[in-house]
Amino acid sequence: MILTESKIRELELKANQIRQSIIEMLLSAGSGHTAGPLGMADVFTTLYFHTLKHNPKQPNWPERDRLVLSNGHIAPVLYATMAHAGYFPVSELKTLRKFGTRLQGHPHREYLPMLETSSGPLGAGLSQAVGMALADRMDNGKDTQKRIYCLTSDGEHDEGNTWEAIMLAGKEKLNNLVSVVDRNNIQIDGYTEDIMPLEPLANKYITFNWHVIEIDGNNIAEIALAFDEAKTIFEKPTVIIAHTIPGRGVAEFERKYEWHGKAPNREEAEMALKELRTLGGKIKSEHE
Amino acid sequence: MISSSQKLNPKIFDKDVAQVPVRRGFGEGLLVAGEADDRVVGLCADLTESTQMHLFKEKFPNRFIEMGVAEQNLVTTASGMASMGKIPFVSSYAMFSPGRNWEQIRTTIAYNDVPVKIIGSHAGVSVGPDGGTHQAIEDIALMRVLPNMIVISPCDSIEAKKATMAVAQTKKPTYIRLIRDKTPVITTENTPFEIGKAQIYFEPITGKPDVAIIATGALVHRALMVARELEKEKIGVTVVNLSTIKPLDEKMILEVAKSASAIVTVEEHQIAGGMGSAVAEFLASNFPVPIEFIGVDDKFGQSGTPDELLEHYGMGVSHIKTAVLKVLKRKK
DSSP states (O other): OOOHHHHHHHHHHHHHHHHHHHHHHHHHHHHHHOOOHHHHHHHHIIIIIOOOOOOOTTOOOOTTEEESSSGGGGGGHHHHHHHHHHHSSSGGGGGGTTTTTTOOOOTTTTTTSSSSOOOOSSSSSHHHHHHHHHHHHHHHHHTOHHHEEEEEEEEGGSSSHHHHHHHHHHHHTTEEEEEEEOOOEEEEEEEEEHHHHOSSSHHHHHHHOOOOEEETTTOOHHHHHHHHHHHHHOOOEEEEEEEOOOOTTTTTTTOOOGGGSSOOOOOHHHHHHHHTTTTTTSSSSSSO | OOOOGOOOOTTSTTTTEEEEEEHHHHHHHHHHHHHHHHEEEEESSOOOTTTTTTHHHOOOOOGEEEEOOOOOHHHHHHHHHTTTTOEEEEETTTTTTTTOOOIIIIIIITTTTTOOOOEEBSSSGGGGOOGGGBBOHHHHHHHHHHHTTTTEOOHHHHHHHHHHHHHTTTTSOOEEEEEOSSEEOOOTEEEEETTTTOEEOOOOOOOOSEEEEOOOOGHHHHHHHHHHHHHHOOOOOEEEEEEEEEEEOHHHHHHHHHHSSOOEEEEEETTTTTTTHHHHHHHHHHHHEEEEEEEEEEEEOOOOOHHHHHHTOOHHHHHHHHHHHHHEEEEE
């Protein structure tokens, strides 16, 4: 479904609110990852507010699509999007990483059963999504309407387990599986192409028998279109290589790998929130 | 004397006692479990016949996934299937699963508390000629340390079959450890099996035991042979088959510790972290008694016949007997 201009604006504003929540929760937590969650806010917003078949009031609805977050360290964007989508109160976001919280530093399904899985150690999410897709196909056949979405990072393509999953999904022609790679080019020790080059990443997926779509992962219209395209592919799994800008939405954080694994302090958070509330200075903030 | 209530194999001490690989029981049990419940699925990492999963594969080709030599993918894919309502059995050699993929098991199966059944075949030094790289003697330790995980080490093929059928009906993550080699059939179809329940297979003719041997896996047979020998020497022995290592049957262990006041544990595994450690941890806090441990003492395996290796690494009948005599001296 092609998005109307007004729907795109609505989703962009939603993504902006989610980014603000991410900054607020990281400030409250005092630790956590900043760049990845901000960079992926547009993909998560498009999924939860447009693409996904789900019901926040009935999280265990059997007919729901599944969403597996493989790189669990970007949990703030998952939690913030789920809260804004109505899974739990937005006010709960401030409990992130605190003792007794449902919002563990990395997702833990025992604490928040509405999650599809727990994650954190990298490289294990895609194979779980492959397992879900295999189970779905056993139950509903090749023309299943269910979709299994997996969100992965580019850095976790260093992991052998990721490639084992890519091989199996290609072998099994899992057309109900859609993986998104957050291609933001950073990992903890630096830029991905310096640490362990992944390029040509698209070609690698193609030779493993996947359908590949490359998009601007911060463009909501492109994101939605890519998910639509994936539904038309019958004999292959689809990977969407989403080129994102780490730290997207806060100019001072953008493209800096130093922001991969740290949270903003109060001053940095206030600056970031002001920038987000004013849409980068385009409008006046009501908070001023 | 053999506990009559256990309905053990009457030929247990005969020279021509039937010898069957423990893994065979798994293959047969999985087939029955698959027939009883269509949620049961099988995944194997390129060792389908070797782990006896081929019986299931032939009957239910659409419920079987060939994973290739990829043990990390094996368990994580199974976790995903379990979260969709399946009951996946995953098989490989114990050295590779749970040997290679421990963290994936921890995070995606135990931490998620999903009903994946991990079958580690070819455990122990009795793998034989393949050598130390293929002899998993650390797997009990690796699995029993994980919260939510059930750990079972059947003593023969019949118990392996019962264990496989039983675990298919629980919601818990489970590890079943299997021996490759043909081993004596100890039990019969009528021998009781229950997850979490230890059973007494041998007891003194009269009165209290002088010592209790707690054994797991195929070495239960050697423990029984030692008990019979000592019976002739007027030493009363209780032999416990501790096939479920976790959860530990604390009631039974407490009972035998109180009545025998001396214990020998017997397992084909490193002494460190194994079944004996589990028994010792419990008794140290609850009813300390002298314990001697039969197992591998901080070494890797090597090539040889199963008997040569069990003898070399201190798990022979004579070693068990020596351990009994030693623990009796320590008894106050």
